Amino acid sequence: MFASIDLQLLLPALMIAATPILLAGIGELIVEKSGVLNLGVEGMMITGAICGFAVAVETGSPILGFVGGAIGGAALSLIFGFLTQFLLSNQVATGLALTLFGLGFSSLIGQSYVGVKPPSTAKLDLGAELPVIGPILLRHDVIVYFSLALVAAVWAFLRYTRGGLILRAVGESHDAAHALGYKVVRVRILAIMFGGACAGLGGSYLSLVRVPQWTEGMTAGAGWIALALVVFASWKPWRVLLGAYLFGGISVLQLNLQAAGANVPVELLSMSPYLVTIIVLVIMSADRGKVAMNAPASLGRSFHVSS
Amino acid sequence: MLRLEKRPQPSQFWTSITPVLAVLTTMLAGGLMFAALGKDPFLAIKTIFYDPLFSEQFASYSRPQLLVKAGPLILIAIGLSLGFRAGIWNIGAEGQYIMGAICGAAVALSLYPLDSFIVFPLAVLAGLLGGLFWAMIPAILKTRFRTNEILVSLLLVYVAEQLLASVSLGLLRNPEGGGFPGSRNLQQYDAVANRELIAATGMHWGVVMAFVAVIAAHVMLSRHILGFQIRLAGQAPRAARFAGVMPKRLVILCLGISGALAGLAGVFEVTGPAGQISIDFNVGYGFTAIIVAFLGRLHPIGILLAGLLMALTYIGGELAQFMLGVPAAAIQAFQGMLLFFLLAFDVLSNYRLQFGRREVA
Numbered sequence: 001m002f003a004s005i006d007l008q009l010l011l012p013a014l015m016i017a018a019t020p021i022l023l024a025g026i027g028e029l030i031v032e033k034s035g036v037l038n039l040g041v042e043g044m045m046i047t048g049a050i051c052g053f054a055v056a057v058e059t060g061s062p063i064l065g066f067v068g069g070a071i072g073g074a075a076l077s078l079i080f081g082f083l084t085q086f087l088l089s090n091q092v093a094t095g096l097a098l099t100l101f102g103l104g105f106s107s108l109i110g111q112s113y114v115g116v117k118p119p120s121t122a123k124l125d126l127g128a129e130l131p132v133i134g135p136i137l138l139r140h141d142v143i144v145y146f147s148l149a150l151v152a153a154v155w156a157f158l159r160y161t162r163g164g165l166i167l168r169a170v171g172e173s174h175d176a177a178h179a180l181g182y183k184v185v186r187v188r189i190l191a192i193m194f195g196g197a198c199a200g201l202g203g204s205y206l207s208l209v210r211v212p213q214w215t216e217g218m219t220a221g222a223g224w225i226a227l228a229l230v231v232f233a234s235w236k237p238w239r240v241l242l243g244a245y246l247f248g249g250i251s252v253l254q255l256n257l258q259a260a261g262a263n264v265p266v267e268l269l270s271m272s273p274y275l276v277t278i279i280v281l282v283i284m285s286a287d288r289g290k291v292a293m294n295a296p297a298s299l300g301r302s303f304h305v306s307s
Numbered sequence: 308m309l310r311l312e313k314r315p316q317p318s319q320f321w322t323s324i325t326p327v328l329a330v331l332t333t334m335l336a337g338g339l340m341f342a343a344l345g346k347d348p349f350l351a352i353k354t355i356f357y358d359p360l361f362s363e364q365f366a367s368y369s370r371p372q373l374l375v376k377a378g379p380l381i382l383i384a385i386g387l388s389l390g391f392r393a394g395i396w397n398i399g400a401e402g403q404y405i406m407g408a409i410c411g412a413a414v415a416l417s418l419y420p421l422d423s424f425i426v427f428p429l430a431v432l433a434g435l436l437g438g439l440f441w442a443m444i445p446a447i448l449k450t451r452f453r454t455n456e457i458l459v460s461l462l463l464v465y466v467a468e469q470l471l472a473s474v475s476l477g478l479l480r481n482p483e484g485g486g487f488p489g490s491r492n493l494q495q496y497d498a499v500a501n502r503e504l505i506a507a508t509g510m511h512w513g514v515v516m517a518f519v520a521v522i523a524a525h526v527m528l529s530r531h532i533l534g535f536q537i538r539l540a541g542q543a544p545r546a547a548r549f550a551g552v553m554p555k556r557l558v559i560l561c562l563g564i565s566g567a568l569a570g571l572a573g574v575f576e577v578t579g580p581a582g583q584i585s586i587d588f589n590v591g592y593g594f595t596a597i598i599v600a601f602l603g604r605l606h607p608i609g610i611l612l613a614g615l616l617m618a619l620t621y622i623g624g625e626l627a628q629f630m631l632g633v634p635a636a637a638i639q640a641f642q643g644m645l646l647f648f649l650l651a652f653d654v655l656s657n658y659r660l661q662f663g664r665r666e667v668a
Contacts, residue, residue, distance in 0.1 A: 039457065083647065083650055083651055087650070087651050087654040088311070088654055088657070088658065089651065089653055089654065090650065090653075092396055092457070093601060093646075093650055094650050096398065096597055096646075097598075097643060097646040097647050097650060098643075100594060100597070100598065100639070100642065100643040100646065101640060101643025101646070101647060102643075103639065103643075104636050104637070104638070104639025104640035104641070104642065104643050105636075105640045107639070108344075108636040108637050108639075108640050110636075111634055216636070220465065221461075221464075221465045224461050224462060225462075227458060228458050228462070231455065231458070267469045267470065267473035268473075270469050271465065271466045271469040271470070274463070274465045274466050275466060277462055278448075278454075278458075278459055278462050278463070281454050281455065281458060281459060282448055285452050285453045285454040285455070286451075286452040286453070304311065304658075
């Protein structure tokens with residue numbers, strides 16, 4: 001059963017499968033580090049998926065498509081930012097509203113794109129003739145490398161820059177950050193937009209490279225898995241990468257097993273990514289203290305000057 | 308300079324007026340959306356909100372549909388609202404609804420073609436337990452391992468959808484269905500068919516159950532200690548612990564009740580309006596019920612009204628789809644918008660708008 005699975009095909013497929021949730025996850029990490037819980041990742045992802053798809057089809061350029069997807073996600077996240085930061089609405093409810101709205105809105109724009117083929121995204125060739133490493137690591141599209149670079153950038157930003165310090169301060173104690181003169185609301189809005197752009201980019205990668213076509217509700221829970229990824233990573237960038245690739249591995253492996261006609265019900269294989277995510281959540285959360293210690297202290301709390 | 312000043316107590320007036328404001332602004336924004344789609348906005352809004360109730364041509368068909376659609380929404384939303392009040396977020400009602408339908412249908416189909424009065428109650432009980440069991444997974448994981456119930460209950464929706472696909476292709480497939488996916492039609496199985504109770508009203512057992520749930524929730528919230536504990540846990544978690552509220556028990560209770568009610572909604576739907584288990588049996592009631600719960604201000608009577616309103620947008624939406632060619636997805640976007648506006652206007656019930664700068668003390 002496993003003999004028919006070729007590692008040189010599996011590993012590149014794994015990286016492609018992991019990239020959408022890696023992007024959405026690293027974006028949400030920044031949002032949560034600023035003390036905001038945005039449950040609208042699924043809605044921003046699917047909006048990014050259709051925006052990116054539409055732009056790529058209309059212009060014929062996948063790169064412009066990715067940009068369009070990121071802008072679409074960021075634009076949608078601004079609704080969340082405005083409601084939670086200026087109108088002080090409940091973050092959980094607003095995030096859910098964002099997802100519900102995003103799902104409807106995306107299928108509304110997507111009506112005329114069902115069945116359309118997107119322009120194909122070129123793969124870069126960084127030395128594919130090298131044995132083993134070449135086909136696995138050095139022949140990917142630009143977004144795969146971009147996502148890896150983004151993880152490194154986010155890590156460096158949080159660890160070494162003044163901006164990262166301010167972001168973390170805002171997330172740990174918005175009152176203290178405010179007292180020090182930092183613009184809590186402005187920092188959070190920027191973080192939310194960054195998260196939206198990342199989720200949108202991840203969504204457009206889904207519709208332009210991973211699947212590549214547009215169907216209603218095509219994110220199928222990827223946004224929620226990205227949210228779980230942040231918990232799994234205990235708010236650390238490199239662990240988001242690890243988690244995303246683990247998850248990518250599972251979703252590719254189950255597809256390969258389906259194709260290989262494994263003696264397991266197809267539905268059980270299809271639900272395995274969700275089940276594994278739940279199991280991982282349980283394992284991480286059961287580890288008393290460790291996860292809770294790492295969560296930003298102000299996560300999910302509204303900030304208001306008079307309070 | 309416009310600024311917000313926190314009210315010592317949420318304003319009663321604004322709390323009750325915000326849903327109305329939200330509906331009106333959604334109509335306005337929805338009108339713009341329909342105009343952008345190239346439809347006459349006034350005609351679209353009239354088709355959605357007025358015609359299903361009052362037009363001579365459609366009202367006779369669509370009025371009974373109002374209760375058919377509102378029943379499951381109200382039933383699920385009542386359950387969700389209890390948890391939401393206590394700060395327990397069950398977002399997976401859609402999955403519990405599916406599991407209720409699967410379990411109810413499975414029991415009914417396993418007894419087929421037994422013609423006994425006991426079949427229907429057994430199926431209903433199975434549906435209730437199915438939803439309850441599915442909701443217990445996030446509840447137990449939360450109480451034992453402190454896992455986030457939002458994520459777990461939601462991920463379980465996707466698992467339930469796969470199970471639904473699996474049983475409609477396999478276990479529960481109609482043996483006389485010529486190999487097509489989907490179960491036997493339960494509407495044609497007299498012992499379990501959940502028919503209209505009063506002709507031309509749309510009233511079936513699920514709707515009756517929804518009214519019962521509204522009354523029970525209202526009594527519980529205003530008279531019973533559990534209702535008090537739920538309200539207290541949401542408003543002041545620390546005080547709640549001093550008052551003897553056991554958070555873990557509350558999690559199990561709230562998720563259990565909402566799961567059971569969602570399961571009931573599922574079994575009444577599959578034995579009634581839907582008639583059979585099929586791959587796309589679920590139509591998102593579990594998610595729309597979240598909007599209903601908020602629009603109803605987490606209050607039983609409010610949820611009753613909100614459920615009827617949301618049912619109207621479904622029926623009016625179908626009508627607009629049929630008459631004006633408005634895409635079905637537009638209605639979903641419309642419902643999402645409604646929740647946005649509601650959350651936006653909520654600021655008015657918790658804060659006072661003040662003009663001018665704050666005076667430095």
